[in-house]
Amino acid sequence: MINPSVDNPLPGNRPRRFRWLAGLISLMLICVLLAGYWLVNSQSGVQWAFSVVHRLSSGTIHFAGVQGALHDLRIENIYFAGDEFEFEGQNIRIVWNLGKLFYKQIAIDQLTAETVKIHHLASAEDTPRGTLPESLNLPLALSIHALTIDSMYLMAAENKNAEPIITNLALALESDGHMHQLKSLNFYTPWGSVTASAEFNGSSPFDLSAQIELSSVDPWGDAQMLITGNLEHMKIQASTVQSTIVGDLQLQLHPFIDNPVAQLDANIERLNPASFIAVAPQASLSLSAHFVQNDSGQLEGKVRIENHEAAPYDAGGLPLSLFSTQAWITSESLKLQDIDMQMDGDGLLRGDLIWHWDEQFGSTNIRVERLNPYHIDNRLQAAQVSGQIQWSGNVQTQSARIHLKDKSINLAAVIVRSGENVALEQLNLQRNQSQFTGHGTLTLDHDQLFELSGRLANFNIADFVRTVDSNLNAVLHISGQLSPHVSGALKYTIQNSRLAKSPVSGSGEIAFNGLNAFDGKAGLKAGSNHLEVQGSMGAKRNAFHLRLKAPDLAQLGFGLAGDLQANVNFTGSFDAPGLDLKLASTRLYLPDNRSVSGVTVDANLHNEDISLEASIEHYDAHEKIAIKKLRIDTQGKISNHILSVKAQINEDITFRLAAAGGVSPKKILQSLRWTGQFTEIAATGKMPVRLLSPAAFSVSAQSISLGQARFSISGGFANIDQLRWSPRDWKTQGDFSGIALLPGSQQVSNQSPLQLGGHWNFVSTQQLMGNLKIFQEQGDWYLPGEVPQPLGMKKLQLMVIAERGKLISEFNLFSQSIGSVTVDLTMPIKQSDSNWSISRESALHGKVNVDINTFNWLNTLLDGSMSAEGQIQAHVDIQGTLQQPDFSGTVSGSQLSVVLLDQGINLQQGTMTAKFHQTDLKIDRLHFVTPHEVPPDKRLFGDFESDDMRGSLTIAGDIGLAGNESRMNFTIHQLPLAHKAEYWVIASGSGEIRFQHHRLNVKGDLWADAGLLLQPPEGRPELAEDIVFVNAPEQLGQNLSLLLNMSLNLGERFHIRVAGLEGRLTGQLQAQSDENNKLKLNGTIAAQDTSFKAYGQNLSVKRGIVSFQGPLDDPELNILALRENLAVEAGVEIMGSVRYPRVKLISTPDVPDTEKLSWIVLGRKPDASGLDTSVLLAAAGSILGGQSGGGITEKISAALGVDExxxxxxxxxxxxxxxxxxxxxxxxxxxxxxxxxxxxxxxxxxxxxxxxxxxxxxxxxxxxxxxxxxxxxxxxxx
Incomplete structure (x- = not known):
């Protein structure tokens, strides 16, 4: 049997191992996915992730209050601490799309922050200049749909409690990683609002373009900026838009080299320093600066400042008229050469200045030439001062020398600083016999010890200041310390001195510790006026006495006169004070033509018991009585007393105030607060006011508050729900209703006056927020007259809203008798670190719409002989600033009519189109049509047919409403100039009217299309010339100069029917006047087809010529009138002038004068028996009498041998x-x-x-x- 080898496992085990490995990997993937899901979608996962970031940053980044999931994240606080700055964000929310990360995109739908604070940290080492980056591309595409920040703080290293510098920031951004687009950027600052957009290429050379618009930037107004180029070479262009200040800037930059500015061109017009700093003087400056970087890298150029409204300081102006210099600017030094300052007048200051940035060392040398102190401040005496001002030193060691003089003035001063010690080594001021010498020291350590000694010898204040003459001899020594509060000792002696014409003497030695504690004795005598001060204040037991006896203040000069006596005794301590004060004056004259009389004050304070009786009989301001009588009474204890105030203002207003309250005697002086309530406030007059119920009230140096109060005002009421004030903020809220507007002006008691209602609510902190609304509740406004006419007021409303750094107002009026008026106006509110204000340079934006549909209301105010009607529409745009508003708009009119009954002028169907800018009105066309009335005698004008039986008047031109030149062209076509019982004229023509500086120029050509002069009515009563009205109002002199140059052509249809004269007049006259308003006429008027009716007979006017050669009232006469178709044609010939006419009888054939009269009057020879004598004598007196020299009647008298x-x-x-x-x-x-x-x-x-x-x-x-x-x-x- 063979055993299997270890190195060769059985094939059946391999699938089992792979399955185990796959399962392990799957488990890991599942864990990762679960962990990712946990991190992304759970609050605990997000919190764990941010805690890891905090640990990895070693505490540099800190998160607090993390909530939500990663795609919708909320963080209460983020804090980052770096080497150069600290960042803190509060209440942040981020909503973004995580799925876009798979497409290499960061898509943020919403990013909001309530507060962002950036604190710049001080750096011990200079920050090295940055280098141009290789690339600014992003690895991912970025999209921010909406980024908003409510408040952003930018704080310097030394200031951690700054106010928000940016509010309501909104941003939208898109980037594909290469091209970055700032779609929009909007935010508000204390100086105005900003809107911007930009494009930027992330690849070199980083091409960019940006546009920035600034709105309501106080005091610059609106401005815009354009940035082009790239990060290697950038160009900036900026200019103001619709602003009082006109400016433009062109700047070329190389941002990443040592001297980044390559070229600068700046021009500014109408710059007022007072618009930026309230205490600065008023001026209108033009500034130009032109700099170019030279081959050595220096920024070289010229600066020029010109003041177009130079004025002395006491007039609120800047006495500098011109400043110019050649400048070199590098990163190592600033060098100004050829400094030239021209003061108002002929004064010059010239010199050089250099400052080395690295070594912190510099020097300057200024030469003064012919400087007149009077042109600097009109309160100073005139002089011609020349000399030098030298300064040199570094941060630790400095020295300054001043040496100025003229023929009589000499000023020498030497100031040296060494470390913390500053020494005034020499001060010598001398003019004529006046001399002041002094020296002193000051240490700049913690205590800031100081010492100053001075001496006056034969010193006449009038040598330097425009005031009364004096001769002062005094010694002054003061020493002490400035920190932590001012304390020290003052010693002075005045002897053998004179002020005005009064001897002056005095001495004193006073030790002081702050402003509320002193101990010593001081006295001063000036003529018969004496002042003595002795004792101590600020100790536990005070004993202070002041005695003033000034029976003749005129001896002091300074615009004072009258008398003043005062005695003040202060004992005890501030916790338990004792005070006796008596003050009296029979008449006290103050500067600026003010005076007060009958002044008495008697005040006592002992053991918390207080009493005060004060009264003033008259207070006159500029020869007008502002307060006729004033009385103030207070009785009780400090903690509980009663105050009463009664006043008579002018003749029609009485005022009463009563209050009860007190002050806590345990509080220190700085924190004293009176707390109580008003029990009575009442005032009479056209708008009577009365407090209906007691109102709580408290006041101190730091705050004022009034509790809920209800007033009766002019038949209505007003509720003050809240009123509170402090130096940093205030608040008020209330409402009112049924207040009759000036009810005392209504003439009939049964008329319902205009009644107003409304409410208000304002809160003032760093910004002003709130609203005010005033509206008509009922009633109407009545125009004055014998029968007051209502205006038919249907709407009257005013709304004022303050929000987001703007003050917005709306006004609406609608009247049945007038029409409608709407006004919209917006202005920015200037915000500082602790408060707000409305600057005179605040930019205005507004519109006014006026729609007048009738002028019936105006006719009630005019004389009954004139009436107007029509419709007017006006549209006005308001721009500019509060100090210099800019008005422009259009005006149109329709159905206009003007009727002058006395002159018989009837202008109808008028239309007008016009536009205006500021005070210049340009009438494009003003056109009237006048219907023709039936002529008095149609038989004379049967051949006259006018166009449509109506005339027209057309006017176009410019009208200067504020002293500017006015120029108008007029055209009339068959216009009835007059239609009265005694004359009727229709004329045509054109001309020009110009007016400026009280000078009226009128020139043109007129001709009569038709006219008729009739006999004026007789028997009108007139006053004799020798009748004078006593106490008649003085007639104001006419200050108008009339220059007239008009051509008058009588045409062919000008008829006359006056005193028996019937016919037609022709001719042309030229009317001219000179600068003395003397009118002259040149030209000739001739009678055509004219007859003269006298004694029932018609005389034919064969020759009727009136020739004007200058004076209007003495033309030359050449007239011949005959009675025709008789055997003897007799008549009258008039020659000479109107003042000196020569009248004689003529006939064909020639017969004696008596027979000529008979042929003229009787149409026959005179009766041989003499029965016609009486008739002929009457005719002779009527026809021939009144001429100068020997007339016919004198000749007849002489022939008959009688005297009369x-x-x-x-x-x-x-x-x-x-x-x-x-x-x-x-x-x-x-x-x-x-x-x-x-x-x-x-x-x-x-x-x-x-x-x-x-x-x-x-x-x-x-x-x-x-x-x-x-x-x-x-x-x-x-």
Whole structure:
């Protein structure tokens, strides 16, 4: 029998072994799959995996609060600590598709984090510059559909409690491993919102392109940035969009070389430093910087800053007008050469500066030339200072020397630092006889010890500052320490001194420890004014006394006058104080034209008992009484007292306040808090206010809070649910209803005034959040007038919402009588580390829509002789900043009409299209149509037919609404310029109107299509020229200069019917005026087909010419009127001017003047018996009278041998009536004989003899129709 060999097993055992191995492998695969499933889909598996990562990282990465499965993972906290930074994430959630890993893709559907904090750690060694990588390709494709982070903190090494720098971050990213695309990136910062997109190639040279938009970046406004190129050569372009600040930047970079900046070009306009720093001066800066890297690797270029609004510091401005320099910048040093600073005026500062980065060493040398302190600050005296300012040193050792002087000023100072010690080795300021010398030291260690000694000799403050003259001689010494708080000792002596015209003396020695503890004695005398302070404060037992007696504050100058007396005694301690205070002033004059009178204050505090009585009789501000009477009373204990305030403001407002509460006497001074309640708050006036129930109130230096309070306001109520304030945050909430808007302005008591309601809720921390809503509840707004007219208000609403760093406001108004107005306005809220603010440079975004459907409301405000109607639509876009808003938009109008009843102007069917920007309105077209009225006499205009029997007016041009030039072109076509009882004119033409700087230019050409002048109505009452109204309002002088240049053509259809003159006028006039508003006319008017009717006769006007050669009121006359178709054709010829006419009678054939009159008036020869004499004399007076020089009536009087021939209306009480003729002859110096007879009467008339006995006594006898004798005695009053 043969035994089987060990090395050759039986064939039957092989399948069994393979089965066992396969089973083992299968078991391992099952375990792996189960473990994988456990890791991926169970919370415990995920937690175990992250714990392994934590152990493998040696605690560098820490996870807390891991929940969910791997595909939907939640982690409460992730912390990573590296050498250069620390990372912390809170409340993170990751939702991703694990199946995409089999396709070499990482697909993240959602990645959210509530908070991310990145803390940069300080490094002892400089970080070496990176090198250009070989590849930035990813091994897998990456897709992030949505990544959001609520708040992100970026903290420097020294600041671990920073505020969130980025909020509401949202990101979407796609990458195939080679091309990386940033689909969108949006986030908010305290300075504005950011939107970005980018593309990046992961292969060398790593081409990239990116676009970044910044919105509401305060104060820059909107900006955009474009990045192109690659990682070897990158180009950045940035510019502002729709901002007050106009800027653009072009930057070329080589990121991976020592000096990465290859070229820089920057231009910024209208940069205001105050927009960035609240305490900075106002300015309008233009900045330009142009740098190019030279062959040595230096960044070389020029910097220029120009201030277009240079102003002194006291005016809130920056006195620098120009700064320029040549600069070289490298990684080793900064070098500025040819520094040129031009101050406002002629002052110059020139020099050089160099600083070495590695050695931390530098120096500068500045030359000062003709620097005028007055141009720096107008409160300083003028001078012309020149000299040098030198500085050199490193971080440990520095020295500075200043030497400035002019003819009378000398300033020398030497400051040296060595380690922790700073020494003012020399300070000498001198001008004329004034001199100040001093020296001092300061240590920069923990205690910061200091010492300063100074001396004034014959020092006149007015030598340096614009104030009262003085001559001060004083010695000053102060020493102490600045840390941990200010403490030390002050000693001074003033003697043999003068302030203004008053002697000044005083001395003092005071030791102080902080601001609330001191001990010593001080005194000051200035003229008759005395101040004494003595005692100690801050100790356990205080004894402090202050006494002020100032009967004449005018002796001090400084804009003060009047008197002031005060006595203050303070004893005890801060825990148990004792205080007696008395203050009084009969009249106190303050700067800026303010004054207060009748001031008395009497306050006492002892053993927790407090009393205060204070009153003011008048407080005047700028010659207006702001407060007529004020009284404040307090009685009780510190912990429980009553406060009362009563005030009379102007004449119509009284105010009352009453409160009860107290202060805990156990608290230290810094933490004092008054706690109590308001029991009364009331104010009268147009909108009366009254507190309806007591309201809790507390106030301290750190907080103010008001409990729930309910007020009655103007017939309605307001509830303040909460009001709380602290330096870091505040909150307020409440509502109101039924508040009548200015009910005191309503004229009729039964009118329902406009009543408003609303609510508000605001919370202010690092950001402002909340809302305000005001809306109309009922009532209406009434326009003033004899019968107030309602506006038909249907909706009035204002909403203001503050959220996400923006302030959004909406305003809506709808009125049946006006139309609708909607306003939408958004502005950013500037956020700082601890608070928020609304900057003047905040960018505005808004729209205004106005739809006016009627002007009936306007007609009630206008004079009844004018009315307007129509519809106006306006659309306004608001951009710019709060300080300089930018308005632009369009205006359109339809169915417009303007009616001027007094002038007979009726403009109808008006349309308008216009657009505007800022204060410039451009009228594209304003067009009116005017229907023609029936002419007064159709027979004269039978041949005149206008187009459609209507005229038109068209206006186009620009109107400057804020002093800019206005220029408009107008065209009229058959436009009725006037339609009144006495004249009717239809004209056409065109012209131009320009207006700027109170100067109006009008030029154009007009012609009359038709016209008619009629006799104006007579008998209108008018005041005599010598009547003057007493206390009449002063007429404001016209400050308008009119330059007129108009051509007027009367055309062929201009008729006249005035004073018997009937006919047609032709001609052309040129109207011009000069800068003195003196009007001149040039041209000629001629009468055509004209007749003159007088005494029932028609005279044909053969020649009627009026010639203007300058003055408007004195044209030349050339007129000839004849009575035709008679044997003798007689008439009148008028020559000369209107002021000095020459009138004569003419006839063909030539006959005597008396016969000429007869042919004109009677149409025949005069009667030989003389019966026509009275009629002819009347005609002569009517036709020929009034001319200068010897006239016809004078010639007739001389021919008849009488002294008087006149015609007048019969007097009251006379037996004669109507027109009478008078012939008189003086017999002697005292006797005068006259004959009076009615022109149309057949009676004999009256003969009078007037004899003057004395200058006051006259005898008049008359015979004829009425015989009588009268004695007259004359009394005159001056």
């Amino acid at each position: 021939i006149s015609f007048r209306q019969a007097g009251i009480g006379s037996s004669l009536t109507g027109q009478i003729g008078v012939v008189g002859k003086r017999l002697s110096s005292r006797a005068y004989l006259s004959y009076e007879r009615g022109l149309t009467a057949t009676t004999m008339g009256i003969t009078k003899l007037t004899y003057t006995l004395t200058p006051k006594v006259t005898i008049v006898t008359q015979a004829g129709e009425d015989s009588a004798a009268d004695l007259f005695y004359t009394i005159q009053f001056d």
